Amino acid sequence: MKLIGSLTSPFVRKIRILLAEENIPYEFLLDDVWGTDSNVAQYNPLGQVPCLIFDSGYTLYDSSVIEDYLEEITPLHAPYNSTARLEVKKWAALTGGLTEAAIKIRMEQLRPADKQMQSWIDRQQLKIDRGLVVLEEQLTHHLWCANNAYSVADVAVVCFLNWLDFRLPEIDWRNAHPNLVKLSDYLNAQAAYSETLPRLA
Ligand SMILES: N[C@@H](CCC(=O)N[C@@H](CS)C(=O)NCC(=O)O)C(=O)O
Structure with missing residues (x-):
């Protein structure tokens, strides 16, 4: 699994913290969304980070959606009730x-x-x-x-x-x-x- 993000984004940081606390391995791909060489729009039409890319090529974006996915595989940060x-x-x-x-x-x-x-x-x-x-x-x-x-x-x-x-x-x-x-x-x-x-x- 790959995470496209930056070192400055608060939304990306939130996902990196969840991934670390849930012990989920991933490759971190740095992307400057404001730069001309940004790649993220290939994966997220909004051109925003964070964006999660699965080995299958499936993508998830918007940090709140990524949160929901992570919670499904490792329930740790949101109660089930x-x-x-x-x-x-x-x-x-x-x-x-x-x-x-x-x-x-x-x-x-x-x-x-x-x-x-x-x-x-x-x-x-x-x-x-x-x-x-x-x-x-x-x-x-x-x-x-x-x-x-x-x-x-x-x-x-x-x-x-x-x-x-x-x-x-x-x-x-x-x-x-x-x-x-x-x-x-x-x-x-x-x-x-x-x-x-x-x-x-
Ligand atoms: N609602 C989105 C917001 C993501 C967001 O605004 N990311 C910023 C970086 S902090 C971005 O990629 N901005 C580029 C743009 O809006 O074009 C989320 O939670 O993932």
Whole structure:
């Protein structure tokens, strides 16, 4: 099995952490989705990573679909019970949306200053502000995001937070969110996390 991805993508990092924790061997194929030599569109018409390629040639994309597949072969990051599973999916979806909002800010910031739309950046920032408050509140009462058990939702939250550190360090999420700091610090002490922290090369 091959995983097409990058060292910077929070969605790819999430899948690499799941693969490491589930002890699933794979070949990691680096792809710069923004580069002219990107190959991923051959496998995913959206031209996005992560993308999983099976030996048969079958492909899976969108990290949430890849998560579901990995959970089927090695149940470890989402409970089988349907209510509990929905809870995991809900928190993972919130975090996926927050990650996409953060990426939109980054993309907007890469445009020439006179072409940037501040109202668009502000809209994304509001999502992040609200989401951080909700996640922080959830972790006030629970050790983990969903069902009081470690799940893919926690993986996603830490990938999102560390991507903010990496690409949008001006968003100071640590100051007002001690529970999120605790979660991030705790998980980043583990190899699957520390070895996949976002980096350029
Ligand atoms: N919903 C997708 C989002 C994946 C995504 O946005 N990947 C980014 C890298 S972080 C990408 O490939 N961007 C290229 C593009 O959107 O054209 C998932 O969860 O896999």
